[in-house]
Amino acid sequence: MSQTKILLDESEIPTHWYNVVADMPNAPAPVLGPDGNPIGPEALTAIFPMSLIEQEVSAERWIEIPEKVREIYQLWRPAPMFRAHRLEQALGTPARIYYKYEGVSPAGSHKPNTAVAQAYYNKEAGIKRLATETGAGQWGSSLSMVGKMFGLEVRVYMVKVSYEQKPFRRSMMHTWGGEVIASPSTHTAAGRKILAEHPDSPGSLGIAISEAAEEAASRPDTNYALGSVLNHVLLHQTVIGLEAKKQFEKVGDYPDMIFAPCGGGSNFGGAAFPFFADKAAGKEIRLVAVEPASCPTLTRGHYAYDFGDSVGLTPLLKMYTLGHDFVPPGIHAGGLRYHGDSALVSQLYNEQLIEAVAVKQNATFEAGVLFAQHEGIIPAPESNHAIAACIDEARRCKESGEAKTLFFNLSGHGHFDMGAYDRYFSGELEDYAYPEEEIEAALHRLPKVG
Numbered sequence: 001m002s003q004t005k006i007l008l009d010e011s012e013i014p015t016h017w018y019n020v021v022a023d024m025p026n027a028p029a030p031v032l033g034p035d036g037n038p039i040g041p042e043a044l045t046a047i048f049p050m051s052l053i054e055q056e057v058s059a060e061r062w063i064e065i066p067e068k069v070r071e072i073y074q075l076w077r078p079a080p081m082f083r084a085h086r087l088e089q090a091l092g093t094p095a096r097i098y099y100k101y102e103g104v105s106p107a108g109s110h111k112p113n114t115a116v117a118q119a120y121y122n123k124e125a126g127i128k129r130l131a132t133e134t135g136a137g138q139w140g141s142s143l144s145m146v147g148k149m150f151g152l153e154v155r156v157y158m159v160k161v162s163y164e165q166k167p168f169r170r171s172m173m174h175t176w177g178g179e180v181i182a183s184p185s186t187h188t189a190a191g192r193k194i195l196a197e198h199p200d201s202p203g204s205l206g207i208a209i210s211e212a213a214e215e216a217a218s219r220p221d222t223n224y225a226l227g228s229v230l231n232h233v234l235l236h237q238t239v240i241g242l243e244a245k246k247q248f249e250k251v252g253d254y255p256d257m258i259f260a261p262c263g264g265g266s267n268f269g270g271a272a273f274p275f276f277a278d279k280a281a282g283k284e285i286r287l288v289a290v291e292p293a294s295c296p297t298l299t300r301g302h303y304a305y306d307f308g309d310s311v312g313l314t315p316l317l318k319m320y321t322l323g324h325d326f327v328p329p330g331i332h333a334g335g336l337r338y339h340g341d342s343a344l345v346s347q348l349y350n351e352q353l354i355e356a357v358a359v360k361q362n363a364t365f366e367a368g369v370l371f372a373q374h375e376g377i378i379p380a381p382e383s384n385h386a387i388a389a390c391i392d393e394a395r396r397c398k399e400s401g402e403a404k405t406l407f408f409n410l411s412g413h414g415h416f417d418m419g420a421y422d423r424y425f426s427g428e429l430e431d432y433a434y435p436e437e438e439i440e441a442a443l444h445r446l447p448k449v450g
Contacts, residue, residue, distance in 0.1 A: 004085060006098075006247040008078035013070055018238040020273040020344060021231070022061035023280040025351065028231070028343060029318035032305055036449045039315055047216040047224035049125035052118065055232040063235060065117075072116045072149065076105040077239065081247040086374040088394070095397040096253065097390065099410045100244050100271065101377065107172070109380065109412030110267060111142035111227055114236035118225045119146040129153040129222040131215040133183065133208030135263070135338070136162055136382065137169025138412055139227030144178025157183040157191075157211040160203035168416040183208040190214050190311040204327045205264075205338040206310035213313050228264025229308060229317075229342050237270025240409060245274055248407075255285060255407035257393060259386040262289035262298065262356065265342025267382070271409035272354070279353070287354040289345060290385040292364075294432040295328040297321065297341045298349050298356035300439060305449040306340055316447060319346040323442025328434070336382050339442075357389055360431040364388045365424040368414070380412035381420055 021028060030038040041053045048056075055063060065073075084097040102110035122130060130152055134140030140156035147154035156178050163170065163182040173180045183203045184191040190210035194201050201207070209226070216224035226233055248254050258275055260268040272287040279285050291298055301320040308314035310325055319340045322328075326339040340346075348354045364381065367388035372378045379387060386408040397404050414421065423429050 002083070002085060003251055004083055006081040006083070006250055008243060008246055010074050010078070012243070012246060013073050013077050014065065014239050014242040015070070016062040016064050017235045018242060018274050018277065019058055019061055019063055019235055020269070020276055021059045023277050024348070026347070028347060032316040032449060034316075036316075043315065047213060049121050049127065049223060051121040051124065052232050055235055056230060066120060069116050069120050072146070073239070076112075078243045079104050079240070081244055082375070083251070084375055087371060090370070090374045091391065091394050091398065093394040093398040094401060094403040095394045096403065096405045097394060098253070098255070098405070098407045100240055100407070101410045102240065103377065103380070103410065103413035107138060107142040107145055108415065109138040109142065110237060110240060110270060110409070111139045112146060113239055113270065114227070114233045114266065115139070115142035115146045115225070117236045119143070119150045119152055122223050122225070123150040123152060127152065127221065127223045129155065129219065130225045131155045131157070131212040131222055132225045132227065133157045133159070133205060133212045134162070134227065135159050135205050136380070137166050137173070138380070140178060140180065141169055141172045141176070143225055143227070144173040144176035148177045154178040155215065156180045157185065157208040159183055159205060159208050160201065165419065166416060183211050185211060187211065188214045190313065193311065202327065204310060206308070206324055206326070209309040210311040210313055213309060217313070228266040228338070229340070231344055233266050234269030234273065234342055234344060237266045238274050240270040241272060241274030244271065244407065253405050256404040257286045257288060257406050259288045259290055259390045259406070259408040261336060261382045261385040261409070261411060262291045262341065262345065263336035263338045263382070264340070265345040267409060267411045269342060269345060276348070276353070288389060289349070289354060289356045290389040291356060291358050292336050292385065293358040293360045294434055295322070295336060295338070296358045296434065297339065298346070299358045300434070301341070302443045302446070303346060303350050304446050306446055308340060312447070316449060317343045319343050320349065321446070322439055323445055325445060326442045336385065359385050359388045361429050362424065362431050365421065365429065367391050369421070369424070377410065378414045378421070379410055380414045381417055383409070383411045386410070
């Protein structure tokens, strides 16, 4: 029998995270304050512990993973990698398809990889509470889970449209002791401002970030935790790609192309960045970020300085953005509904070192159903984006006869997203392409820098 599962022992859990900054050809663009001048690490101490701030600005290639973090990782790591033999056969492709399955974590996604680390460092700094945002609920679930492990209170501002679409994610957060609030809310000045202007606002990740960051900055016992975008978050997620490299070594193969969903960037960075180290050393490999056509940050956004939140409370990051007040439609891939993107991912894309594609909603569900029917796992809507792009490439390989090795990150299961699948089967899902004039209008409201 040919190998299907490629497994690692717990002793092979990575001992260090990989920092892509060490291998980037150009230093990351500086973070700016409201006045347009670069800010130092001290500007972030109101909402982050110094240990995470140091990771945020570090250029060291390897950062040691604390033993307590690795011990909790043992609950689900190393995550399995699979060869998708049945999918290959169904497609009739000569391509070899592999996927890393992060849905084996207790929360059902890749998000605990950074939640454990952030909770650990905040606990070490004497923090009692964490405030955060969540889109689809994967991040809020993960932080609620590990918050309880470290004795931290967790308050989650959940994007309102997802709060209503995904009630069982709320139940998971409650089970782990997290408090969940639909955003925009009346709990914060940012939320009240949005509701005054747009009483029926469906919310957005940018708005939820504003609320969580405001709360963290206003309470000395509370810090802010972010599930994506920032450098230290992508750093923690590199356990995915580091394990995958070992697994490819075990079967004597190596990917020609890597696909991962991309909203804020942690999913993509976690899977692709460790392989970027090889690309930087001269190896041929294509790294493809896959985003929704309805929230096309990399493929239709503008590379500029912008706020990470909707109200303008965060420092200015240079990134691909659709404008900080952009409110995307309520697609079911709630984890990908973000107006901007990781500064690191954005810079690599701007320098043409990685690629990006946008996929329509119905095509992602078509790919997810095809995958589920042959591989068994029902993927999260976010993960379906990577699957769709990978399947498209596998079909191109069928036409060309190329036997490429394709790898994607299956970042979470879709067990709590079956309502979205039901809507797909009944033909109710829309392929929403954001109007160019609305994108242009949002980009005109970017902060003026320089």
